[in-house]
Amino acid sequence: MGQITLQQVTKNFGDVQVIPPLDLTIEDGEFTVFVGPSGCGKSTLLRLIAGLEDITSGTILIDGADATAISPAKRGLAMVFQSYALYPHMSVRKNIAFPMRMAGVDKAEQDRRIEQAATALNLTDYLDRRPGQLSGGQRQRVAIGRAIVREPAAFLFDEPLSNLDAALRVGMRLEISELHKRLETTMVYVTHDQVEAMTMADKIVVLRAGNIEQVGSPLDLYRTPRNVFVAGFIGSPKMNLIEGPEAARHDAHTIGVRPEHIDVVETDGQWQGRVGVAEHLGSDTFFHVHDTGLAEMLTVRVAGEVNLRHGDTIHLNPRADQIHRFDDKGLRIQ
Amino acid sequence: MATKASRSAARLMMAPAVILLLGWMLVPLCMTLYFSFKKYLPLRGGDLGWVGFDNYVRFFSSSAFWPSVIATLVIVGGVLAITVVFGILLAILLDQPMWGQGIVRILVIAPFFVMPTVSALVWKNMFMDPVNGLFAHLWKFFGAAPIEWLSQASMTSIVIIVAWQWLPFATLILLTAIQSLDSEQLEAAEMDGAPPLSRFGYITLPHLNRAITVVVLIQTIFLLSIFAEIFVTTQGSFGTKTLTYLIYQRVLESQNVGLGSAGGIFAVILANIVAIFLMRIVGKNLDA
Numbered sequence: 252m253g254q255i256t257l258q259q260v261t262k263n264f265g266d267v268q269v270i271p272p273l274d275l276t277i278e279d280g281e282f283t284v285f286v287g288p289s290g291c292g293k294s295t296l297l298r299l300i301a302g303l304e305d306i307t308s309g310t311i312l313i314d315g316a317d318a319t320a321i322s323p324a325k326r327g328l329a330m331v332f333q334s335y336a337l338y339p340h341m342s343v344r345k346n347i348a349f350p351m352r353m354a355g356v357d358k359a360e361q362d363r364r365i366e367q368a369a370t371a372l373n374l375t376d377y378l379d380r381r382p383g384q385l386s387g388g389q390r391q392r393v394a395i396g397r398a399i400v401r402e403p404a405a406f407l408f409d410e411p412l413s414n415l416d417a418a419l420r421v422g423m424r425l426e427i428s429e430l431h432k433r434l435e436t437t438m439v440y441v442t443h444d445q446v447e448a449m450t451m452a453d454k455i456v457v458l459r460a461g462n463i464e465q466v467g468s469p470l471d472l473y474r475t476p477r478n479v480f481v482a483g484f485i486g487s488p489k490m491n492l493i494e495g496p497e498a499a500r501h502d503a504h505t506i507g508v509r510p511e512h513i514d515v516v517e518t519d520g521q522w523q524g525r526v527g528v529a530e531h532l533g534s535d536t537f538f539h540v541h542d543t544g545l546a547e548m549l550t551v552r553v554a555g556e557v558n559l560r561h562g563d564t565i566h567l568n569p570r571a572d573q574i575h576r577f578d579d580k581g582l583r584i585q
Numbered sequence: 586m587a588t589k590a591s592r593s594a595a596r597l598m599m600a601p602a603v604i605l606l607l608g609w610m611l612v613p614l615c616m617t618l619y620f621s622f623k624k625y626l627p628l629r630g631g632d633l634g635w636v637g638f639d640n641y642v643r644f645f646s647s648s649a650f651w652p653s654v655i656a657t658l659v660i661v662g663g664v665l666a667i668t669v670v671f672g673i674l675l676a677i678l679l680d681q682p683m684w685g686q687g688i689v690r691i692l693v694i695a696p697f698f699v700m701p702t703v704s705a706l707v708w709k710n711m712f713m714d715p716v717n718g719l720f721a722h723l724w725k726f727f728g729a730a731p732i733e734w735l736s737q738a739s740m741t742s743i744v745i746i747v748a749w750q751w752l753p754f755a756t757l758i759l760l761t762a763i764q765s766l767d768s769e770q771l772e773a774a775e776m777d778g779a780p781p782l783s784r785f786g787y788i789t790l791p792h793l794n795r796a797i798t799v800v801v802l803i804q805t806i807f808l809l810s811i812f813a814e815i816f817v818t819t820q821g822s823f824g825t826k827t828l829t830y831l832i833y834q835r836v837l838e839s840q841n842v843g844l845g846s847a848g849g850i851f852a853v854i855l856a857n858i859v860a861i862f863l864m865r866i867v868g869k870n871l872d873a
């Protein structure tokens with residue numbers, strides 16, 4: 252069990268309101284990801300759920316019971332910190348055993364759970380090392396191991412992969428996703444990397460300045476962003492946002508087209524521009540297109556390899572059914 | 586310093602400092618050794634020739650020797666215990682966010698800037714004086730007979746005075762160590778279900794290990810040779826005669842340089858024994 256409900260939760264640091272009144276329900280077994288730009292209050296929200304910060308007003312329910320005044324230890328949640336927060340003077344085994352030792356789990360059961368976690372996380376060979384003698388990825392797994400053995404109602408992750416290199420990050424992303432499939436425990440995951448959010452989440456919560464901009468499945472957010480902010484934030488590379496006459500032609504203040512929804516044609520495109528930087532990824536190529544008269548720059552995805560060079564003229568056709576329209580308040584027009 | 590070339594360069598660079606320090610140390614040590622084998626009484630005939638181990642035997646077998654060693658160790662042990670325990674408590678207290686933190690920190694550090702002679706005199710006359718001292722007034726206020734601190738509780742008094750001087754040093758080192766503790770570790774322990782005392786025991790204290798080692802080693806070096814505090818208070822009476830004070834008496838009061846030098850060598854040996862013990866107990870913390 253691990254349903255978490257926030258009702259009208261706010262948080263002030265001194266006079267500054269970091270989280271304005273916020274309602275959110277995280278269902279049991281769901282993998283929920285908080286994304287948003289730096290400083291938008293993701294960590295703060297997670298720490299409020301964990302109980303490491305007191306909420307200023309509102310209620311937090313865990314499995315329907317009021318947990319607002321309950322201490323972090325008693326909420327039955329486990330947290331994995333960005334810095335891993337391993338205990339440096341304890342061996343990996345002792346690190347993983349620590350929460351069980353505090354809970355008074357008997358020795359045989361402790362060993363059983365450590366063995367199980369170590370096998371699942373590929374840590375068996377490192378159990379007697381100190382955290383200082385491990386690589387970043389291994390430390391990360393120890394931190395996860397320490398969280399697993401508590402058999403918590405929910406896991407809280409605060410940017411757990413941001414200290415890892417790109418290849419390792421992809422690997423750990425998969426491992427965490429698999430862990431979630433296997434344990435079927437609620438997970439709340441904070442990141443500012445929208446690729447992580449898209450690939451791992453059942454549900455994404457997009458935050459800006461403490462406000463929830465949109466909640467939905469990754470594809471919901473991709474297909475129907477509720478406003479300009481979400482449209483620009485979800486998707487990689489970013490959606491092209493166009494204002495002015497071209498937008499007016501579609502009866503909107505702003506229109507948005509994703510780079511993958513613009514076709515390159517030989518001649519007579521609706522839009523034309525000059526090719527700038529080309530990012531060749533092998534499978535795809537992203538062209539930066541300038542001088543279109545629509546926006547500073549448009550990004551266009553072309554599958555495979557294309558013979559266009561810096562300075563060439565390029566003709567573009569946006570797919571009509573993939574144009575997102577937004578009004579002057581930035582909200583989506585259906 | 587990984588390569589051979591950089592290692593030998595480093596040796597060359599360090600040589601002047603090492604040679605200077607060695608000379609600084611070796612010359613007095615050799616002179617002490619030299620005098621310790623002589624009968625040398627400056628006011629009663631001067632250099633009276635070699636006497637072999639006579640001075641050592643006399644110093645060692647004098648009735649004042651063992652009590653002075655014990656007095657020295659009691660003072661060192663007592664002061665270390667007080668400064669480490671209260672140092673940790675004060676450091677934790679000073680680490681809490683509070684109003685006027687900067688000023689409080691400076692006030693706590695202040696005793697360290699007071700010269701030992703001055704602080705001992707202040708303690709002796711203002712606090713521990715059986716007639717006018719603040720403690721005497723306090724005792725009288727509660728209807729008790731004032732304690733004659735320096736004669737009835739001489740050892741305790743000296744330990745209190747010296748501990749008061751060294752507490753800021755311990756607090757300062759331990760405070761910087763506490764401040765370097767990653768707060769996420771404490772939060773992780775909190776989430777793992779550790780109550781405050783366990784958090785202190787399992788996280789904070791191990792983190793302080795190295796700082797405590799430094800405090801203990803450095804203080805021991807200085808505490809083995811405290812002198813002024815005894816000189817201006819009890820003058821070595823009432824069982825407060827430390828090894829240092831005994832040597833002082835032999836050299837200056839009895840004008841026996843040879844005997845004092847032999848005592849000096851004993852002091853060096855005692856310091857080394859203490860150092861070896863300390864290294865065994867706490868020194869391994871410095872390796873990690």
Ligand SMILES: Nc1ncnc2c1ncn2[C@@H]1O[C@H](COP(=O)(O)OP(=O)(O)OP(=O)(O)O)[C@@H](O)[C@H]1O
Pocket residue numbers: 264269287288289290291292293294295296443
């Ligand atoms: N202890 C604190 N005291 C005062 N302000 C704070 C405190 N902690 C966070 N803040 C402020 O609250 C806001 C949200 O911080 P938070 O750490 O939640 O951001 P974040 O979304 O996690 O950002 P990042 O992606 O950079 O980690 C920031 O503007 C920050 O300055």
Ligand SMILES: [Mg+2]
Pocket residue numbers: 293294295410
């Ligand atoms: Mg953060």
